[in-house]
Amino acid sequence: MKIFTAEQIRNWDWYTIANEPIASLQLMERVAAACSNWLLEQRYAQKPLHIFCGKGNNGGDGLAIARQLLTQDADVTVYILETGKKGTDDFQRNLELLHKYTSNIHFLQSADFFPILQLQDVVIDALLGTGLDRPLEGLIAELVQHISNSPATVISIDVPTGMFADKSCKDCICMRADHTLSFEVYKQCFLYAENAEYCGSIHLLHIGLHPAYYEATIAAHQIIESKTAQAICKKRNAAAHKGNFGHALLFAGSYGKTGAAVLSSKACLRSGVGLLTVHTAKCGYIPLQTAVPEAMVETDSNEQHLSAASADLLRYAAIGIGPGIGLHEETANVLMQLLQQAHQPIVLDADALNLLSIKKDLSALLHTDCILTPHPKEFERLFGKVANDFERIERAKEKAEELNCVIVLKSHHSFIACPDGNAWFNSTGNAGMATAGSGDVLTGILTGLLAQGYNTTEAAVLGVYLHGLAGDFAAAEQSQEAMIASDITAFLGKAFLHVSQTNV
Ligand SMILES: NC(=O)C1=CN([C@@H]2O[C@H](COP(=O)(O)OP(=O)(O)OC[C@H]3O[C@@H](n4cnc5c(N)ncnc54)[C@H](O)[C@@H]3O)[C@@H](O)[C@H]2O)[C@@H](O)CC1
């Protein structure tokens, strides 16, 4: 699914108004109907509703919702934040209509008029939407804080008031919503970790915007959905043998971190690879052979860490390096040797990234088939400090193009930046995956997919989606609290079944 900017969404509204055609007031009526139906279905309309409206079209949505719910006998109180200016045409028209249904409309001119909100109350936040053009201050900021600090359930229309659709609102005042009802497509702001606590659950409602605009409009970012993964996932040939699915090589583990090698190896094998060899420190031999009998183990001459690259790299279709390898100087040499000698696709993760971050000229070291999988701290070590999540995404896109490699930025919605400028946010995954070893599992999956012949973009998009989906299945069974990284691997099978179902 494409992610549109606020401007693209505004143009989509206007395209629909001109080409359906439909009057803008009618489109607002449709927006309000979608929200009212959701509130009725979720039984929020049975509770005392406090609808807070600005005087723009977001406020117009709020007034139309109030009227529609009054016809369903809901208990509605409307508050309009008085700015002294006239409202938009659609706001004014909706206000006239609302007066015919209720006199329970209050104009808020100072904080003295703010209502006391209780636990059973439901607030509809229709103060400001995508028309936000500056951080909140003054009376509106006070109102947003008053509502956010109350025990009431808050449901924001389109965006939580104070949140910019396309730029950071870090350190700004913003409505803390329990739910955000938005329309047709995700806005970029919903996908950043720094905004997650303000958006609550996001619900995309269908309002019948014109499909031709969606088809014709190029989006800078997309969401990876089930159908994206399905389109990439290859069907296995019935007559295949293990030689058809590649031989992967993983450099993983050191003394005290053999577990990381076990986790990435198991995930690699469960991602469909034909053969796997793990190159690990000598101390890892027995644990690995015992825990992962399907893998071949090649031990380093050093007992505790990696000190030499594999003798014969040519046999392997793809290489993964990083999980649990540590930061020993000799291990850094292994990494440099590998980057010079290997011509096959490489996944670089964890300590491999930390070792790389002290090197100045990354573009001279990395060939074009690399996937880098940093979490925000590793990203910062590699590419410098950023002020917020929006900047981090932009930096990832720049670096992917500059280094000609794929960057998987692991986060709340993991982000994939490709060298051709394409960029994806993942839709699967949950906070239970913020647990030791879940990155090692991803490295294994990506290496396994590359070994099977998926290109770096395909492997990253499919692998990140499967990893998150397996994590969601694991959380459903184990809870986010109790799930561990091995559970993600255990549910990879279910994730593959889900993705391949419509592939047959
Ligand atoms: N036909 C349309 O354009 C549609 C618009 N819709 C709704 O309309 C919204 C956008 O409406 P508008 O463009 O009127 O914008 P808003 O309703 O978000 O707000 C616009 C007004 O707020 C002021 N403002 C901006 N930042 C402010 C701040 N920090 N403090 C105080 N005032 C501030 C602006 O100067 C402007 O007067 C969408 O989010 C959506 O909810 C929907 O009804 C769908 C159809």
Ligand SMILES: [K+]
């Ligand atoms: K809002």
